[in-house]
Amino acid sequence: MSEEDKAVLGLAPAEHHDNVDLQKGIDEYAGSSIHVLKGLDAVRKRPGMYIGSTGILGLHQLVYEIVDNAVDEAMAGFCDQINILIEKGNYVTVEDNGRGIPVEMHPEEHVSSLEVVLSKLHAGGKFDNNAYKVSGGLHGVGSSVVNALSDFFEVNVHRNGFIWSQTYKYGKKIDEVHQVGKTDRTGTVVKFHPDLQIMETEEFNFDVLCSRFRELAFLNSGVTIVATDDRGPEPHTKKFIFSGGIKDFVKYINNGKHVLNDDPIYINVEKDGKENNQKAIVEVAIQYNDRFDEAVFTFVNNINTREGGTHLIGFKAGLTSVINKQLKKYPKLTKKFEEPLTGDDMKEGLTAVVSVKIPDPQFEGQTKMKLGNPYIQGIVNSVVQEKLGDYLDEFPAFTELILEKMITAAKGRIAARKARENERKKFDGSGLPGKLADCSEKDPALREIFIVEGDSAGGSAKQGRDRRTQAILSLWGKMLNVEKARADKVVDNEKLQPVIASIGAGIADGFDVTRVRYHKVIIMADADVDGSHIRTLLLTFFFRYMRPLLEAGYVYFAMPPLFKITIGTKEYYAYDESDKDKYLLENGVNEDSANVKIQRYKGLGEMNPEQLWVTTMNPETRMITKVNLDDAVEADGIFTMLMGEEVEPRRAFIDENAVYVSNLDV
Numbered sequence: 311m312s313e314e315d316k317a318v319l320g321l322a323p324a325e326h327h328d329n330v331d332l333q334k335g336i337d338e339y340a341g342s343s344i345h346v347l348k349g350l351d352a353v354r355k356r357p358g359m360y361i362g363s364t365g366i367l368g369l370h371q372l373v374y375e376i377v378d379n380a381v382d383e384a385m386a387g388f389c390d391q392i393n394i395l396i397e398k399g400n401y402v403t404v405e406d407n408g409r410g411i412p413v414e415m416h417p418e419e420h421v422s423s424l425e426v427v428l429s430k431l432h433a434g435g436k437f438d439n440n441a442y443k444v445s446g447g448l449h450g451v452g453s454s455v456v457n458a459l460s461d462f463f464e465v466n467v468h469r470n471g472f473i474w475s476q477t478y479k480y481g482k483k484i485d486e487v488h489q490v491g492k493t494d495r496t497g498t499v500v501k502f503h504p505d506l507q508i509m510e511t512e513e514f515n516f517d518v519l520c521s522r523f524r525e526l527a528f529l530n531s532g533v534t535i536v537a538t539d540d541r542g543p544e545p546h547t548k549k550f551i552f553s554g555g556i557k558d559f560v561k562y563i564n565n566g567k568h569v570l571n572d573d574p575i576y577i578n579v580e581k582d583g584k585e586n587n588q589k590a591i592v593e594v595a596i597q598y599n600d601r602f603d604e605a606v607f608t609f610v611n612n613i614n615t616r617e618g619g620t621h622l623i624g625f626k627a628g629l630t631s632v633i634n635k636q637l638k639k640y641p642k643l644t645k646k647f648e649e650p651l652t653g654d655d656m657k658e659g660l661t662a663v664v665s666v667k668i669p670d671p672q673f674e675g676q677t678k679m680k681l682g683n684p685y686i687q688g689i690v691n692s693v694v695q696e697k698l699g700d701y702l703d704e705f706p707a708f709t710e711l712i713l714e715k716m717i718t719a720a721k722g723r724i725a726a727r728k729a730r731e732n733e734r735k736k737f738d739g740s741g742l743p744g745k746l747a748d749c750s751e752k753d754p755a756l757r758e759i760f761i762v763e764g765d766s767a768g769g770s771a772k773q774g775r776d777r778r779t780q781a782i783l784s785l786w787g788k789m790l791n792v793e794k795a796r797a798d799k800v801v802d803n804e805k806l807q808p809v810i811a812s813i814g815a816g817i818a819d820g821f822d823v824t825r826v827r828y829h830k831v832i833i834m835a836d837a838d839v840d841g842s843h844i845r846t847l848l849l850t851f852f853f854r855y856m857r858p859l860l861e862a863g864y865v866y867f868a869m870p871p872l873f874k875i876t877i878g879t880k881e882y883y884a885y886d887e888s889d890k891d892k893y894l895l896e897n898g899v900n901e902d903s904a905n906v907k908i909q910r911y912k913g914l915g916e917m918n919p920e921q922l923w924v925t926t927m928n929p930e931t932r933m934i935t936k937v938n939l940d941d942a943v944e945a946d947g948i949f950t951m952l953m954g955e956e957v958e959p960r961r962a963f964i965d966e967n968a969v970y971v972s973n974l975d976v
Contacts, residue, residue: 383408619681628694
């Protein structure tokens with residue numbers, strides 16, 4: 311094709327290359343450049359594609375993949391006991407009493423079926439609807455990926471009266487599948503150790519793992535999951551079994567809260583879609599409390615769909631429809647509020663778990679956090695409308711109670727909208743509060759904001775900061791405890807308005823994490839009881855109204871020093887008592903020495919700008935702690951207990967934990 315013809319077709323003219331360079335490029339890009347990754351080499355080359363990361367999240371995913379296989383056996387009706395053991399050296403063993411992985415010769419691969427499952431990607435019984443009607447790991451890569459990323463991987467299968475075994479290292483087999491004894495039970499036992507050539511750490515977090523095991527036990531009623539951590543001086547064991555399933559899950563979430571219906575509403579329906587293979591088991595548990603926040607958790611085939619999806623859309627649409635139908639049956643209530651209620655009005659105090667089990671789940675994105683199957687929306691919608699409608703007809707006293715609550719919420723929603731409109735008028739043309747000293751950098755990933763209590767500390771921080779990347783927002787006075795306040799009171803609160811405006815991403819359902827103006831939101835409070843209270847109040851606000859900020863890992867605590875130690879002409883900053891003792895010991899002095907001056911900082915305002923920069927703000931020398939949200943359910947319970955209306959649970963917590971307090975500054 312001529313250059314003129316290319317121009318007519320809208321193609322860019324060809325670039326002219328030096329013939330020598332072009333030939334060199336052709337020679338280099340020869341057949342030998344095309345690499346074929348065989349077996350499990352692809353997993354070892356690109357582990358992040360299969361487990362998300364090589365850090366702590368990916369490390370835990372290795373355990374989840376093996377446990378999920380055992381849970382799939384439970385969903386199929388063949389397993390009711392799963393044991394997980396973490397041994398010294400971070401070896402993990404997962405044992406179930408399912409059918410045991412098949413060991414017979416595979417008809418196509420001509421090796422044991424066990425070896426196929428362990429060494430071939432996308433191989434397993436989950437592609438056969440006769441073996442597994444539903445499962446969490448439909449991609450069929452779980453066992454083989456863990457095998458690929460382990461420097462030791464051993465499987466023992468109890469099946470057909472014998473124990474069959476095979477061992478791998480780095481995804482390569484070191485023996486054939488062979489018998490090692492007889493057995494009178496069935497099941498699979500997997501033991502592995504992560505490969506530290508690939509994984510960044512081998513230290514499993516037992517509490518984080520147990521939060522997932524607890525979740526799985528809730529979602530699969532009657533299945534017993536026992537987890538043991540044997541790495542410490544004494545074994546630490548947790549046992550999870552919930553005969554009430556997701557009803558118990560909802561009760562667990564509402565523990566410590568005043569509920570409006572003592573027994574959660576429970577729906578369990580198996581339904582067919584309009585087309586073939588559109589079957590679904592829909593489980594829903596609903597309970598209302600007298601609070602203002604919402605806690606809705608959704609799952610598909612035991613997978614936590616944190617970003618929701620079609621099942622959540624169907625649930626909320628069904629809830630909105632059935633509630634408005636009920637409202638029409640109560641004329642005295644419609645006189646109080648004539649407009650239809652919205653989904654937002656029904657959220658206050660709503661606690662729900664929505665779990666669907668389907669044969670072929672489709673997810674949006676690689677993270678498996680959002681369900682995409684369109685037909686599920688209609689199924690869940692119709693199930694909720696029918697079954698919840700029946701319940702509300704049967705219990706009119708409860709129905710009237712929650713309708714009253716929703717009408718109050720609707721009035722609050724309207725008040726909140728007016729408050730937001732008034733809020734915009736208070737700020738200057740940029741929409742930023744006057745208390746904010748912003749930075750000049752435009753890239754949010756490079757910007758950080760210090761939220762500081764008091765004008766004194768704020769003044770030092772403004773003078774000591776790096777004006778290019780560090781912004782300072784000074785707060786003043788007592789902050790609102792959002793755990794005890796309705797949304798309109800939160801939006802209209804003069805102490806929180808500057809925080810909302812500075813972060814710049816909205817609030818509650820309107821919060822958009824992509825609009826956050828700073829990727830480090832650093833709470834810088836005094837190292838005393840008052841400072842701890844301020845940190846807790848801000849964290850409660852972020853958790854209830856800006857949760858994606860925590861999920862993205864954008865929230866940090868600054869760690870200001872407790873002491874300034876002057877020994878002769880040298881100055882040291884100690885962040886706690888043990889730090890102070892270390893410096894004294896290193897210099898051969900004690901607190902009573904004539905040449906020890908020890909200053910105990912009561913507040914950030916006691917530091918001059920240079921000291922505040924060196925100790926707390928300089929990225930090269932400071933200590934800051936990232937706030938991680940590993941377990942939203944557990945966090946919800948802690949905020950409820952610490953900041954909620956109920957006094958007794960808080961008093962019990964203080965009594966139980968007072969013994970652990972070693973440094974109380976009042």
